[in-house]
Amino acid sequence: MIFSLRKLKLCLGDIRSVQVEEEKEKKEEKEEEKEKGMSRSVNSIIVASAFDAAGATFTGVDHSSLETLGADDHAQYLNIIGRAGGQTVVAGTSSGESLVLRSTSHATKGQVHLDETTASVSATTGALRVDGGVGIGGDVYLSKGINGAETKGSILVGDGTTMLEVPISADGKVLTADASKAAGLAWAMPGGFLENTVQTT
Structure with a gap:
């Protein structure tokens, strides 16, 4: 009887060892799945696509596959394709800060082109309205007359x-x-x- 009890304990011990090994393997497999799911290309995100007893299975979703990418939900950012009601761009929040608009980061500059053609008939109309002074560091070329001084000889x-x-x-x-x-x-x-x-x- 004593021998049988000892043999039974050994058998139970072997079974427990097998269970521990199986749990360890499952845990390792789970970690491997997570690592595989997170090894994605640039500009992709990881989402949980399904859950089971073994844990989460992760898959990658490309940026182009996301829905409502065109939704304009963040008014604090400039929408370069336009926004209903217009937009106001503010460069800084502290005293003396500036807004700089450049054509390119390349050493050879292009143009900052304002292609609006609205005619100016007063100080508050026209394609470009400037409420303050204008400082110009280079030459000024006019292809049209100055409003209010277009009469011959003025x-x-x-x-x-x-x-x-x-x-x-x-x-x-x-x-x-x-x-x-x-x-x-x-x-x-x-x-x-x-x-x-x-x-x-």
Whole structure:
């Protein structure tokens, strides 16, 4: 009887050892499945596709397979294809920070092209509206006239604050300094000259 009990204990011990080994193998297989599922290409994500008694089985999903990629759910980001209602771009949050717009990171620069063609009829209309001053470090080329100064012969004159138009005057007059005028200039008949006359006898 004692021998039989000992033999039974040995058998039970062997069974337990086998169970431990099986559990260990299952655990290792589970870890291998996870590692395989997480070894995916760039721009892919890992999702749990199914669960069973052995654990999760992971598969990769390519970026192009995701749904609602075009959903505009994050208004804090600039939508480069446009957003209903328009967009406002703010560069910084601290004092003195700037917004820099460049054509390319390459050393040979291209253009920053504003292709709107809305005509300007006031200070608040036009393709490009600037509420503040404009600092230009290079040459300025005009292919169109300056609004308000398109009349033939008109002259733009600075008054210390803004630009004023001095319209063309009648033939024979010359431009003279006149402090009483807003532009500081005025058209007047030339002085100190004799008119041409024809003397007859």
